[in-house]
Amino acid sequence: MPASVLLTRDASARTVTLTSLDADARPTGARTVGVDAWVDAVAAAEAESRPRWVWDDTRRWAPDLLRAGVRVERCHDLRLCHAILRHASAAAGSSLQTAPPGPFDVPPPDEPPPHEPDLLDALRELDEQDDARAATPPPASAPTPGTAGTPDEASAEASTGASAAALLAELHAQLAAVAGSSAPGRLRLLLAAESGGALVAAEMQHDGLPWDPVRHDALLTALVGPRPVGGGRPRRLEELAATVRTLLDDPRLNPDSQPHLLASLRRQGFSLASTSKWEVRELDHPVVEPLLEYKRLSRLLSANGWAWLDAWVHDGRFRPTYVVGGVVTGRWATDGGGALQLPVSLRAAAHADPGWRLVVADAAQLEPRVLAAMSGDRAMSDAARASDLYQGIADAGIVATRTDAKYALLGAIYGATTGASAMLMPRLTRAYPQAVALVEDAARAGERGEMVSTWLGRTSPPASAGFLDRLGAAGAEGADVEDVRDVRRRARDRGRFTRNFVVQGTAAEWALCWLAALRRRLRGIGDGRAHLAYFLHDEVVVHSPAQDAAQVADAVRAAADEAGRLLFGDYPVEFALDLSVVESYADA
Incomplete structure (x- = not known):
């Protein structure tokens, strides 16, 4: 029975080939079926031997299987695994990392950008200022061996179906990169977990989270008022907007417009850089409470209001x-x-x-528990035996209260340099030297422009060439004082990123x-x-x-x-x- 089965579509998407692979990923036979029969072929093979399915992208194959009621036990997602191995420090020098760009180095043409804040966003802004290329691209990465063409052409090919030979060559390149790495066991686990996550994600999208639209409507109505007919603001938001206009003596104010709102506040004697809740909260003015409530409800309506309900909830499921x-x-x-x-x-x-x-x-x-395990800090591990780790730290007498413990520990992970977190750091360092040393070492590496890796081997992006050039110039004799100060600030920002990367990435x-x-x-x-x-x-x-x-x-x-x-x-x-x-x- 095959250890794995490689799935490929022909360029016309009219046939699908199932290539059986042995334990060394060598082909032992192939079967080609019509596009209307491949799901049944996968179901039969899954029932018979539960192989590991190898394919270019779980998102392309899983939906059809799930609609037919077929759930495979395991897979190897070449796209996700390639992205990890392309940058993994443990696999440095592999042919996969040193070859020129190929189809797995560009996103599929139909993939929109994700809507989740990225820890790298602030660093990208710094890189844009330091480097005309905005940020150094990832190290030159391996094409799917045997595939020619530019990245754009390669992406188009991947979207219609690469040949079995090309995908098999990519699989061999990935397996070789793992086998020749400095941490093959950890990388294998990471690739298996990432591919398993792709199956979970596809299944959760298919199954959905039970969601009652009637309850949603009632909750929303209680918060903002009934759904307006023909557009406009719901009643509660309109009432709040009217209150804000009255308190700011600005009857034409549009509270959704930051320039209008800033101008109105400045006429009241307040000079703000933005209308963020953090800045508004500091004002001494009766408008603060209704304005913050307006902004809160407005965000809720925009992100999860009736339009969201119409777009994302169907048949009682949020998918x-x-x-x-x-x-x-x-x-x-x-x-x-x-x-x-x-x-x-x-x-x-x-x-x-x-x-x-x-x-x-x-x-x-x-994340604190992961830090305790990664660092091998026994004292911190003892505190983690409590259901509430922060209380465990306080009970051990390291700091006075649970709140102090939370501030100190999260400050260590996220790089807080001021306030209560910074004041408590010396106590945390004395109590948990190994845990603090791990994040401090990661921060120093980031400040030097180096990459860091998670426990299983996911590696942070490299610093831009512009940052490295400026870092080197700042250490040269006669460097401008202002340039030195600026590059050190940027280095500290990068250090805060790498400090958090190793912990958050391992928690993931x-x-x-x-x-x-x-x-x-x-x-x-x-x-x-x-x-x-x-x-x-x-x-x-x-x-x-x-x-x-x-x-x-x-x-x-x-x-x-x-x-x-x-x-x-x-x-x-x-x-x-x-x-x-x-x-x-x-x-x-």
Whole structure:
């Protein structure tokens, strides 16, 4: 029986070829079927031997399979795996990294940009100022061997179906890069987890999160007023807008226009750089409260109002499109629907079907626990045995209160240099020297323009050539004082990014392993109908028949334990979960 099966479409998309591969990824036979028969062929092979399916992009193959009721157990997503191996420091020098660009080095032509904030955004702005190219492109990457043409031509080819020989050559290049790397075991786990995440994402989009449009409408109406007929603002927003105009003595003010609002505030004697809530909050004026409330409700209406409901909820399900690895650290993003930013005020609309329950689990303080495990800091690991790690730190006498512990630890991870976090850092450093040293070393590497890697081997983007040139010039004799000051500030910004990259990226790897382990376990519960319905970085929602909910809850906990063992072996860090079984997401 084949260890793997490679799926390819011909250029005309009229036939699909299933190429059987042995354990060394060598072809042992091939079968070509019409485009109307490939799903049945996959279903038969999956039932017979459960191979690992190798394909160019899970998003191209999974939807047709899911519509036909076919769910494969595992896959190898060449696009996602290529993106990781192209930049992985552990695989430096591989032929995959040194070859010129190819089809997997450009996004598919139909892929919109993800709608999730990227940690690299601020650094990209710096690079744009330092380097005329905006940012240094990734290291020259391997084309799919045997494929010619420019990246644009290669992308077009990938969209219609690359040949089996080309994709097989790409697979061999990836396997060789892993085998020749300095950490083959970790990279294999990362590629398997990333590919498994692609299956989970496709299945969650297909299954959807139960969403009651009637409840949504009622919640929205209670917050902003009834849906306007023929356009315009809902009643509550119009009332708030009128109040803001009156308090600012500006009857023609449009509160949705930042220039208009800034001008109106300046006439009241306030000079603001923006209308962000942080700046508005500092004003001493009666307009603050109604203006902030207007901005809050306006954002809610824009992001998750009736237009969102019409666009994204159908047949009682919210079905966003997840982008696996859409953020530079490996976190997911979305390309529409705002799945990763569902407001608390509307979560009551996420409601289980009759006779079903939502099993909701949140990994408590995931990033600090990951830092404890990565660094091997035993004292911090002891604190992590508590269900509340921050309280555990306070109980150990490191700092006075839980709040102090939270400020100090998150300050270490995110690079806070002022305020309470900075004041508490010396205590944290004395108590947990290994944990603090890990993030400090990552920060110093970033400041030098170096790349850093997560636990399993995802590597941060390189610094731009412009930044490296300016960094070198700043160290030269006779450097301009202002230039030196500026480049040091930029270096500190890059250090804050790399400090967080190693922790957030490793937390994302833990979450991928959690998802994969849970997906496998759910298949064996009851009649297998319980399924993952939603995922948010360190939180999962499973939609389960009520009679299976207790078993599902046990599976969620067991999967979290398994994820910890997969990444960190027997190292004693507990990944605590806040878990509840509810009918409404709002009750979790």
